[in-house]
Amino acid sequence: MSDVPAALPQQTETRARPSLRELVAATEIDLRLFGMVVALVAIVLGFGLATGGRYLEPANLITLSVQAAAVAIIATGMVLIIVSRNIDLSVGSIVGVVAMSYALLMTEYLPRILGFENPFTWIIALALGLAIGGFIGGLQGFIIAYVGVPSFVVTLGGLLILRGLVWVMSSGASVSGLDPTFQLLGGGPEGSLGGTASWIVGAALCAGIVWLIVYNRRQRRKFGFPLRPAWAEVLLAGAGIGVTLLLVKIANDYLWPAPLAERYARENGITVPPGGLRIESGIPYPLLLVLVVTLLMAFIATRRRFGRYVFAIGGNPEAAELAGINTRLTIMKTYILLGVLCGLSAAIAAARLNGSTLDVGVGYELYVIAAAVIGGTSFAGGIGTIPGAVLGALVMQSLAYGVSFMGFSSPVQNMIAGIVLIVAVGFDSWNRRRAG
Amino acid sequence: MSRRRFPAIFAALFVAAAACQPGGGTGGGDCVVGVSWNNYQQPRWAKADEPAIKKAIEAGGGKYIRADAQDKEDVQLQDIDSLINQGAKVLIVLAKDNKAILPAIEKAKARNIPVIGYDRLIEDPSVFYITFDNEKVGTLMAQEVMKAKPKGTYVVIKGHKADPNADFLRGGMDKAGLKDAVAKGDITIAYEEYTDGWKTENAQKNMEAALAKTNNKVDAVLSENDSMAIGVVAALDKVGLAGTVPVSGQDGDEANLNNVAKGLQLVDVWKDAFALGETAGNAAVQLCKGAKLADLSAPSTLKEHVAPEKGAKAQPFTTPNGTTVQSIVLKPTPITAANLDLPISLGWITKDKACAGAKPDVAACK
Numbered sequence: 001m002s003d004v005p006a007a008l009p010q011q012t013e014t015r016a017r018p019s020l021r022e023l024v025a026a027t028e029i030d031l032r033l034f035g036m037v038v039a040l041v042a043i044v045l046g047f048g049l050a051t052g053g054r055y056l057e058p059a060n061l062i063t064l065s066v067q068a069a070a071v072a073i074i075a076t077g078m079v080l081i082i083v084s085r086n087i088d089l090s091v092g093s094i095v096g097v098v099a100m101s102y103a104l105l106m107t108e109y110l111p112r113i114l115g116f117e118n119p120f121t122w123i124i125a126l127a128l129g130l131a132i133g134g135f136i137g138g139l140q141g142f143i144i145a146y147v148g149v150p151s152f153v154v155t156l157g158g159l160l161i162l163r164g165l166v167w168v169m170s171s172g173a174s175v176s177g178l179d180p181t182f183q184l185l186g187g188g189p190e191g192s193l194g195g196t197a198s199w200i201v202g203a204a205l206c207a208g209i210v211w212l213i214v215y216n217r218r219q220r221r222k223f224g225f226p227l228r229p230a231w232a233e234v235l236l237a238g239a240g241i242g243v244t245l246l247l248v249k250i251a252n253d254y255l256w257p258a259p260l261a262e263r264y265a266r267e268n269g270i271t272v273p274p275g276g277l278r279i280e281s282g283i284p285y286p287l288l289l290v291l292v293v294t295l296l297m298a299f300i301a302t303r304r305r306f307g308r309y310v311f312a313i314g315g316n317p318e319a320a321e322l323a324g325i326n327t328r329l330t331i332m333k334t335y336i337l338l339g340v341l342c343g344l345s346a347a348i349a350a351a352r353l354n355g356s357t358l359d360v361g362v363g364y365e366l367y368v369i370a371a372a373v374i375g376g377t378s379f380a381g382g383i384g385t386i387p388g389a390v391l392g393a394l395v396m397q398s399l400a401y402g403v404s405f406m407g408f409s410s411p412v413q414n415m416i417a418g419i420v421l422i423v424a425v426g427f428d429s430w431n432r433r434r435a436g
Numbered sequence: 437m438s439r440r441r442f443p444a445i446f447a448a449l450f451v452a453a454a455a456c457q458p459g460g461g462t463g464g465g466d467c468v469v470g471v472s473w474n475n476y477q478q479p480r481w482a483k484a485d486e487p488a489i490k491k492a493i494e495a496g497g498g499k500y501i502r503a504d505a506q507d508k509e510d511v512q513l514q515d516i517d518s519l520i521n522q523g524a525k526v527l528i529v530l531a532k533d534n535k536a537i538l539p540a541i542e543k544a545k546a547r548n549i550p551v552i553g554y555d556r557l558i559e560d561p562s563v564f565y566i567t568f569d570n571e572k573v574g575t576l577m578a579q580e581v582m583k584a585k586p587k588g589t590y591v592v593i594k595g596h597k598a599d600p601n602a603d604f605l606r607g608g609m610d611k612a613g614l615k616d617a618v619a620k621g622d623i624t625i626a627y628e629e630y631t632d633g634w635k636t637e638n639a640q641k642n643m644e645a646a647l648a649k650t651n652n653k654v655d656a657v658l659s660e661n662d663s664m665a666i667g668v669v670a671a672l673d674k675v676g677l678a679g680t681v682p683v684s685g686q687d688g689d690e691a692n693l694n695n696v697a698k699g700l701q702l703v704d705v706w707k708d709a710f711a712l713g714e715t716a717g718n719a720a721v722q723l724c725k726g727a728k729l730a731d732l733s734a735p736s737t738l739k740e741h742v743a744p745e746k747g748a749k750a751q752p753f754t755t756p757n758g759t760t761v762q763s764i765v766l767k768p769t770p771i772t773a774a775n776l777d778l779p780i781s782l783g784w785i786t787k788d789k790a791c792a793g794a795k796p797d798v799a800a801c802k
Binding site: 054057059060063067167171172173174175176177186187188189190191256257258259260261262263264349352353354355357358359360362401404405409411414 | 476481482483597629630632633635636637640641642644645647648649651652662663666667669670673674675676677680689690691692694695792793
């Protein structure tokens with residue numbers, strides 16, 4: 001860090017008092033993403049005020065985030081689909097098929113082969129489910145990319161076919177009673193990391209943030225790129241660490257509910273202290289999955305050849321093809337990836353329900369597409385970010401949860417979701433036009 | 437030789453085809469009953485209602501034709517057109533929406549085709565209504581749950597707002613004494629919400645919100661049907677309350693009856709759909725034979741657990757909007773761990789499925 005002073009004059013000598021806009025620009029923050037974070041915080045605090053602070057209790061914040069997890073995970077994949085100028089309307093039905101597959105595999109097929117309570121049941125079921133999701137996605141992707149049927153048509157067909165398939169698979173019955181380990185994927189206090197492990201994950205994330213900033217700075221210096229001012233680097237690192245630790249703190253402040261803690265104490269022969277047993281829940285597994293998927297997908301989208309190809313195709317399909325990109329294979333891969341993500345999302349949905357019903361996943365396509373679009377993905381192609389889509393999903397769920405929490409009925413919730421969708425995208429286009 | 441034979445064969449085929457045309461000719465006794473299904477989203481329709489209707493129609497010498505509207509109002513209107521064009525003499529309609537269906541009812545009326553509103557009310561005095569006593573379903577749910585938890589904090593998970601059943605059921609709960617208990621202060625309703633589309637996932641989200649709102653202090657949950665009860669039980673399980681908090685439901689879904697055996701759901705109000713289908717199919721045959729709406733009656737083969745409380749003959753029924761329709765209203769049956777043997781013995785569910793993982797004290801599973 002010895003060269004930090006050298007970098008400073010270079011940035012500040014042009015003007016003595018830079019404007020706010022220039023200061024923000026110096027941090028190189030993605031303004032759209034930053035705007036989303038501000039909007040999310042405003043919504044959460046707004047509901048907090050409106051409910052006298054009760055909305056801000058850890059139980060509520062954790063519950064609504066877990067409720068958003070299934071949609072958020074698919075939305076990360078939907079970004080790549082929309083960026084490459086396609087669409088997938090079948091995601092909800094894929095979730096339905098895979099969720100029903102998990103339920104049937106774990107209640108009927110696998111126990112026949114492995115017996116009940118086999119420790120491998122859940123992992124085999126999960127692997128098969130992800131494979132089924134990937135296969136369905138790949139099949140649709142193949143028809144879109146190689147046969148040349150428009151994606152809207154193929155996936156609209158998929159939506160209908162697969163929803164029918166859910167019915168056929170279970171002959172119309174709900175299936176309940178999954179593997180206990182698998183159920184942990186659905187979150188809840190038992191399906192969470194616990195206090196200590198959550199702090200470890202938090203610390204690892206903080207270390208990651210610092211490493212990323214230092215690494216970026218080194219790389220920039222190595223290739224002679226302009227450096228961010230030191231204050232901006234420190235500010236970013238500080239903000240990143242602060243937010244991470246705050247979120248871990250919230251997750252850890254969510255204690256095991258008394259009945260569950262008592263059952264745990266009974267089963268493990270612990271005597272409950274007078275004030276009740278205090279067990280910190282920590283980060284729920286579904287949110288951990290969202291975190292991992294977001295980081296992985298953002299890495300794939302921005303740092304891998306496949307991701308850059310997707311954006312190139314979205315920006316200009318003809319140019320991408322002329323540049324030697326195998327556009328068909330790339331498109332098919334985006335659908336395989338989305339299918340696998342649907343499989344993961346279905347695991348969360350099925351684990352949450354401890355089973356599957358005929359309507360699991362119905363309507364997801366709308367929420368997923370809305371999340372991606374609210375998160376700044378453009379239907380014109382070539383533009384979109386993974387973290388934006390995850391934030392989009394969180395924005396929608398915090399609104400829906402807040403509106404329901406305040407006692408508005410479900411039709412009003414739908415109206416508000418629709419208005420937010422149009423306002424968010426409208427504001428975004430206006431902003432983009434203004435920026436020229 | 438062979439070449440000359442073709443025209444003859446064609447002619448024969450043509451005559452045969454003309455004779456087979458539905459509605460064509462005056463071949464009396466062809467009682468075609470068209471059934472317009474709203475959807476098959478819930479397991480019961482295809483498992484019980486449809487085969488029972490079909491069996492009763494065929495037993496009366498009629499013919500069963502069907503259409504599935506896939507949960508869409510406009511598709512259902514087209515379906516009914518198509519059933520009429522296929523020569524239906526009587527229509528049985530499971531309406532997606534009790535008002536959107538009215539244009540189709542007008543068409544049937546114009547052709548003198550009697551209509552039976554199956555399970556869901558259709559607001560038209562000329563439509564015969566065959567259903568279970570929905571209000572009673574709510575009453576039975578609340579009765580059983582209040583027997584288990586006479587005092588405490590209640591959560592009410594209601595069905596789809598646009599479906600009149602959601603409010604019938606809620607009204608029935610009040611008739612069981614819920615309203616009085618709330619007024620007396622014995623029961624507090626901490627959370628009450630409609631559930632979009634009766635969906636499991638939405639019910640789960642509502643239940644999670646209720647638990648967060650009450651800090652997990654919930655003593656009983658009145659869920660208006662079974663697929664929502666699955667979501668409710670899942671939400672309760674995540675906080676360690678499943679099995680200690682009584683939950684209601686209706687429909688007798690297999691997973692839910694199993695939950696009754698496991699102690700995760702207290703009561704599942706069962707509407708024996710075999711009996712409902714039999715009643716509707718039987719009524720359709722009576723209508724084919726020219727019976728008037730007011731003269732219809734429930735089949736004499738109906739068992740005690742569903743027998744209409746007001747007798748087998750058609751009764752006038754006043755709808756919430758004040759229309760009077762002729763109706764046969766069957767009696768719902770509350771299934772708890774104590775009488776789980778009833779749906780098993782009637783072949784609604786196998787003992788294996790009902791009893792998997794059952795609590796040791798469930799008599800039906802021994």
